[in-house]
Amino acid sequence: MADRPDYDVAILGGGLAGLSLAVRLAELPDLRTLILEPRTGYARDRTWSSWRLLHHPFAEAVTASWAHWEIRHRDTGGRAGTVRQTSAAMPYQMIPSDRLWQVAEARLRTAPQIELALGRRALALQEATDRVAITTESGTVTAGLVFDSRPPEGGPGDLVQRFVGQEVATAGPVFDPGCATLMDFTVPQLPGVVHFLYVLPTSPHEALVEDTWFAPAGAALPDSRATIRSYLAERYGVADYRVGFEEQGAIPMSPDLQAPRTTGRVIPIGAAGGALKPSSGYGFLTIQRMADELAAGLAAGRRPAPFQPRGRTAQWMDRVFLFALQQRPDLAPDLFASLFAQCRPEPLIRFLHDVGGPADVARVVAAMPKRPMIAAAAGMLWRRTASP
Ligand SMILES: Cc1cc2nc3c(=O)[nH]c(=O)nc-3n(C[C@H](O)[C@H](O)[C@H](O)COP(=O)(O)OP(=O)(O)OC[C@H]3O[C@@H](n4cnc5c(N)ncnc54)[C@H](O)[C@@H]3O)c2cc1C
Numbered sequence: 001m002a003d004r005p006d007y008d009v010a011i012l013g014g015g016l017a018g019l020s021l022a023v024r025l026a027e028l029p030d031l032r033t034l035i036l037e038p039r040t041g042y043a044r045d046r047t048w049s050s051w052r053l054l055h056h057p058f059a060e061a062v063t064a065s066w067a068h069w070e071i072r073h074r075d076t077g078g079r080a081g082t083v084r085q086t087s088a089a090m091p092y093q094m095i096p097s098d099r100l101w102q103v104a105e106a107r108l109r110t111a112p113q114i115e116l117a118l119g120r121r122a123l124a125l126q127e128a129t130d131r132v133a134i135t136t137e138s139g140t141v142t143a144g145l146v147f148d149s150r151p152p153e154g155g156p157g158d159l160v161q162r163f164v165g166q167e168v169a170t171a172g173p174v175f176d177p178g179c180a181t182l183m184d185f186t187v188p189q190l191p192g193v194v195h196f197l198y199v200l201p202t203s204p205h206e207a208l209v210e211d212t213w214f215a216p217a218g219a220a221l222p223d224s225r226a227t228i229r230s231y232l233a234e235r236y237g238v239a240d241y242r243v244g245f246e247e248q249g250a251i252p253m254s255p256d257l258q259a260p261r262t263t264g265r266v267i268p269i270g271a272a273g274g275a276l277k278p279s280s281g282y283g284f285l286t287i288q289r290m291a292d293e294l295a296a297g298l299a300a301g302r303r304p305a306p307f308q309p310r311g312r313t314a315q316w317m318d319r320v321f322l323f324a325l326q327q328r329p330d331l332a333p334d335l336f337a338s339l340f341a342q343c344r345p346e347p348l349i350r351f352l353h354d355v356g357g358p359a360d361v362a363r364v365v366a367a368m369p370k371r372p373m374i375a376a377a378a379g380m381l382w383r384r385t386a387s388p
Pocket of ligand 1: 012013014015016017018036037038039045046047048049050120121122123149150151247248249250269270271272276281282283284285287
């Protein structure tokens, strides 16, 4: 075995987490870095949306921005209502994945110490005292440190966020590009699941429309494309439209799936490192924080410890929230509407991304409907005490 490993750092997976970290490592010319990515090229496969909460290197990949957003719901009497929030300081923003790849690839081209190996998959890892051997289809490479963003192993857990999104173009102007609909609960509901539509209008003629469910793993759900068709007809009076890009996903909503896969010289990152918030599926900004922290450790010459995406309070609140959603999915519209109606946007946005301070947490707790949350906390405690 040679004295030095082949690379100082290997990143397994050139997806969001892998490229986010690599772009930061482009600032460290002495760190020989290899990225292994099975895809042979990048095409758009998803859209990241989130609020403008912190600086990150992909600002130029933002294609649309909304200073207003709304939650549409029905109250217990069946009356439709809309909760609107506005924040010029923290608008909601959209980044199509192909735009992010372009920004990342352009940055990596200027960093000769980083090798992006497309079409190459990590098959197995073997850790030794001073290096990790990575088996790929075309031989073994070694690295001093491995950041592993390969999809997490194991099942999806009890509850899954499933969604199908379509970018639609209509003949007439029907959308309001000034306001994003984060959740529209006025759509047909089914017992035992949470269902809403999500609409990001990018012009009066175009929008990304997503049919979203929080449902038990394996639940049979109605066809999302048909649901989007009926929704466009009912809300906007649109019968004919073109579908361009389409995306879909299934994100586990279990707080128990956060355990890192390995320790030592293999550090899990991205979804594999627990970055996706179990109660919402948001991960973009947490992955940016993760990349900043890990790169700062490497820049200081340290072997970074695995990033902890959220503290104990946030984990506990996620558990209670998910327990409440599982026990009483019918209360979800009121719960979200109350949260967005009662809490100012900025504390809520910080809380939703696990960077809220105690004052933010207190504001969010005050905005939550008390009875279902207390019932969920008590039910969770009871289940834990009762289980052997
Ligand atoms: C359709 C979709 C939409 C989403 N929208 C949002 C959103 O709007 N906002 C938000 O905050 N979050 C969103 N998320 C959640 C989250 O931000 C994304 O899943 C994000 O891409 C996670 O980043 P990652 O790097 O962990 O995983 P990925 O981006 O999936 O990257 C993992 C990479 O590992 C590679 N890989 C797989 N196997 C191997 C192997 N054996 N060896 C090496 N590499 C391998 C894959 O090819 C892939 O490139 C969305 C998720 C999906 C699926």
